[in-house]
Amino acid sequence: MTDKVESNGAVQLSDDEQALLTDLGESRRKFLGKVSATTFGVLAAQILAEQEILANFNVPEDALFAPVAEENAVKVTLSVNGAQKSLSLDSRVTLLDALREKLGLTGSKKGCDHGQCGACTVIVDGRRVLSCLTLAATCEGKTVTTIEGLANGDELHPLQAAFIKHDGFQCGYCTPGQICSAVAMLEEAKRGQISFVSDEIRAKARPLTLSDDEIRERMSGNLCRCGAYPNIVKAIREVHTGAAVAQTWEFVKEDKTDATV
């Protein structure tokens, strides 16, 4: 070692050591410069990507909230109620949120948001799914039908009409999910898919004829806090069998009111 310690405690370096330290200092400055440039480059790219996504937002004029930039944006193209839709979405967005927040289809309801109530049920490629548990990004190229897509213009879907006829709802919050579920459930029965309470699981008969117990079991994933279950079963049975079920309620008519009261 050629280093000397001076009286003030500083180490006196040799010429070689001084030259080496100068080189190292130069390298360190260059290294830090490159790191900063790279970091800035990454940040700039992210900001530009966010700006591009924001620019592509379709913001309704009466929107209450300004759009926020999406992270992990993906493009998803799907058919919703017969119309092709191309969306730019955060890859973590659920189908329910995409339908409600991006497409304005608020018929599908957010009840529990945890897959337990069925309020968010929609039909994807002919099968009922819980849209709160389905990532929109997994629906690329699929066909989605919501409650808004069931009627044919002014003509209600038979299940919609039957729900009205049999008073199958009170507050109506569960009704879109109940009806979407019932529509796909009747198709399941036509395909001969059995359920937990099916008597004859080897039966080849299809379409299956559903008992009320079968209807209750198959609809058990759709909860109704108002307890409209008996009327929901009647509505589904009427559409399933094609045989009219007697309506058990009616509006009070004037001639039936007690004029003396």
Ligand code: FES
């Ligand atoms: S909101 Fe999806 S199951 Fe309750």
Ligand code: FES
């Ligand atoms: S009608 Fe109110 S929750 Fe079903």
